[in-house]
Amino acid sequence: MNSVQYFDSIAKQWNVIRSEYFEERVKYKLLSINNIKDKVVADLGCGTGFVSLALANDASIVFSIDNSINMLKELKTAALKRELKNIYPIKSSLDNLALFDESLDATFINMALHHVKNAKKAIEEMYRVIVKGGFVVISDVMEHNGEWAREEMYDEWLGFSNEQITQWLKEAGFRDIRIENTDLKCKGYSSKGEYTETGIFIATAVK
Secondary structure, three states: OOHHHHHHHHHHHHHHHHHHHOOOHHHHHHHHHOOOOOOEEEEEOOOOOOOHHHHOOOOOEEEEEEOOHHHHHHHHHHHHHOOOOOEEEEEOOOOOOOOOOOOEEEEEEEOOHHHOOOHHHHHHHHHHHEEEEEEEEEEEEEOOOOOHHHHHOOOOOOOEOHHHHHHHHHHHOOEEEEEEEEEEEEEEEOOOOOEEEEEEEEEEEEO
């Protein structure tokens, strides 16, 4: 099984699984950072729509990007239930986005970058698809030693350091880079009972 197959297989249970890893507060912190009223935005690695559904309340258009078709189906069902007509699910990898150059005002990526093998390229793609003056918001886990997550959660990275994210953002061309190490935690147990807890950071930058 690979990462896409894994997320396809757990799509219907993902909302419950996700809620055990991190709190709803993550979403509200992300939404409070910048004004997205009437803007065109993307939610990268959107899953079942944890962030997308919230973005849709203010943004004019939300492109919800994920490599798992089953996750996107769950998102579509949730959007229809809420009568949200401004969410557009798109199947795409995050390091080769199926979006035009400078087509977005902002990109959000929550707890998905650590699943991308070429995370640096994904950040370069974020730079490519947003307009000059647009912004990016990255929330993910800080570095940890929970090796079990590579096998059981298909994590490519065991979190990131502030220095690593800052360097990648700078090299992509971003400016006004800010990273907040929040008081929020991400926690989980392996199938063997190994417990891992790490902090969550939120990085923002402007093109």
